[in-house]
Amino acid sequence: MKKIKIHKINNIVDLLPDDLLSEILSRVGQTFSTQLGVARLVCKAFFKQVEHPLVYQRLSFDRLAVGSWGIPQMVYLYHRCLVNKNPNAIFRRGLLFYFDGKYTLDGLRYLKQASNCQLVDTVYVYGLVIFASHDVNEKDISLKILN
Template sequence: MVAMKMKRTKPNNDNNKKVGASIKSLPKDLLANVLARVASDSIADLFNVELSCKDLHEMGNDDYVLQHACMDSFPVASWPVSDEASSFMKRCKESSNAEALFRQGMFEYFSLSQMKSGLALLKRAAKKEHVEATYVCGIILLQYCGSDSVGDKRRQVEMPGQSQRMQE
């Protein structure tokens, strides 16, 4: 039996050019939708996709993609996190990511006792239909039901569509 020698060849760089060209041919809103779905399942997968090419890296920073980014891999409580993780969380919050707003609101309200700014973030998350934020805002509202200035406190905590029910 004769062993055949395989000739090694250099990788064909034309394939890489074809991938980049095909990505550029896709509509940006389609790419944003795909990356938003990836981001909603796994931040690690989003980062890996971003590493694959420059165009996907740029699209990964789109507000729509960041609004849908999953925050499960980030700690709820604030303990030291890397500058990169902190920067990513900040970008998500600025893009109105409901989970990022909720986590920052919880931290500010309960850990830093910055109740006004924390509550504002929780209300923003609740308006985006974040279930836990809606629950926490409801609990905060219940806390004020027995105080002397209930009307003032209720107006501060009011949820979307709630003002009509309270006045009845």
């Protein structure tokens, strides 16, 4: 009688497709961004997929406590989010550049780019910034944005 080999599955997550894992992790980052570091420790598959561009694109900055991370980790995270066109990161860069005074036009460009993602905060701030400008044509545009 032949013996049947039974393959033991060490980790059920390894059976899931990478696209599904990155989708799951991007939703974790969208709502509980602080838990991505914990998710990275769950298994090798999660560790690998946390670096997927979709995760950085959807990452929310709302619950990130800057003090809980070291500066290099925050810079890395912020840079990865910018590279992957995260609307929150683009919005923050726009605010920094615009209100710094040195890069006002670049800041306005970033704010406009972030507002195109239709996040309520970004659209509102962009509309207010345009409304505060001295150009009469721009004020009409800002009123359309704010309504």
